[in-house]
Amino acid sequence: MLVKHFCRLLLLPVVLMLGGCKLVLLNPDGYVARQQSDIMISTTIIIALIVVPVLIAIAVIAWRYRASNTQAKYDDKWDHSHQLELLVWGVPLLIIIAVGAVSWTGTHQLDPYRPLDKIAEHKPVPANTKPLEVEVVSLRWKWLFFYPGYGIATVNELVAPVDVPIHFKLTSDTMMDSFFIPALVGQVYTMPGMQTVLHGVINKPGEYKGFSANYSGAGFTDMRFLFHGMSQKDFNSWVEKVGASGQALDRTAYDKLRQPSRAEPIHYYAHFSPDLYERILNRCVDPGQMCMSPIMTDTMHSRGMESAPAHGAAMH
Template sequence: MSGGKWPRRLQLAVLAALASIMLAGCGSDYVVLNPKGPVAQTQYDLIMISIILCSIIIIPVIALTAFIVYRYRDTPNNKATYKPNWAHSTKLEVIWWSIPIVIIAILGYFTVRDTYALKENPNKEVQPMVIQVTSLDWKWLFTYPEQNIATVNYLQIPAGVPVQFQISAEAPMNSFWVPELGGQIYAMAGMTTELYLQADHPGEFQGRGANFTGEGFAHMQFNVKATSQDEFDQWVKEVKGTTPAMSKEDYEQLRKPGLSDVLTYSSFPEGLFEEIVSKYSHGHPMETGGSMHDSMHMDGDKKESAPGSEAGEKKDESAHSTHHMPNTAMTPVMSH
């Protein structure tokens, strides 16, 4: 009877494994493993390299474990050599120390290389478009400073153009994520993080919040639509001609906890994103990883603080009173 149970158990185990795979989805449903842009492709390659390198250790260890359990099992007819005084083998020590060290060195090289590469514009030949992202309770606000439009829970971008996202929050910490275009990055009040993404071809992708933020967290999703440059320009023109402007009162309503449908605005209050960040920065300097906004402020600061000028003296006094505060700008973190 016991001999008949094992084949049945094996069949059940195989069926359970197959069911898990089928229920998990297939093909493009594995969005993290379905890259649609250069950033996501770089991260996908790094994931595959990590899996292969780890498999070099994991598979032999599992196989040796099964072999040892079988070979040295406690049965009357087991002819395995019994060596109770064996304690050391220089050859084995060299093997099981040198192989992991080499693998860790290789993995470290690829990880460092790709981590630094992902902080840069993925397409040096094309000027990136800037989009400011604000995480709210429980909705996403996107402001386009170059086009002077805003959207809620909807993002449209031109395909083939890198997008420099400047990300902050006026709500509990969240994480901005479009799996098919790249890894996630934190959105935190009083701080800005930076993330480059690019869609290689037109298409629609699902964006989401990847950090629990309370009751409406499950609804913090947004559609990302990549179109041709002409279609994107036409969409911007339609938004500016057919939708209302966002006022400060509109934003105050948006920032209140609650869900929201997709909204579009033909304009938004100037400096809104910078105001949101500075509101919670407690006097710390705002940084966005070298954005155009920073460049303009740096140029202005240079002019205002010219030696001998009255503005420069006042600025020096202000700086002296706050220079001890640490910088709160966050370095982008790639997450798989």
């Protein structure tokens, strides 16, 4: 009885810590995140098939062949067993093959650059569905979201309609961050002068947390934002509300926004300079700066290499 009460006492801190937690990584509301969760759970179960029996065997062998157990059979001439050798090497090999197959398949199916072909299990993307385009810029220490299809922008608030694929393009102003919405999709890095891509979809209306998962300085802990999944009607109303905010995000406003700040409140921009994201990506927001695309194009041509057309030019 005393041992039972002691065990309960040891488990009490764990229960208290997990009691108020929603284990979003194990039960996300986004289709891509749910597939990633399934892979994580499946891999853990497969690994447990070898780990748990080994732990049990250690305890059983230690108890059975303890010094005080004089009844245990001991064979001082035993040195090899083909059956045991097959078990020791064969089972872990099968486990490695199974984990590798699950990981390899999942890695290719959930490639962040791969457009979605389903919005839910057994529910393909409807024909002629246009993904919601969102351009993401990580700043110190806040998140800027452009909606090029609607001409609006927001800070520290991301909104998307339910069951509509989202196509993210991501970059950074000055430092490397990691864009992460656990309920929606896995994390992806943002880097200055580079663009990463991410595809996701949210399947339930709700308010979800997003943040930077990569340490980026003193304001890192405040680099958080809200992600809202809404019905199409509510999303359209939200777009109208942002469009009526009356603020403009031009180069001057962006220069002010890009200054380091902590716990930046949510605010909206009714419109923005059409090429602002491209200039942030190509590091030519400030007047007189040469964009990286022409520079890279000239470098590649000078080396006899072909390249894609350049994006942007110097801002005057």
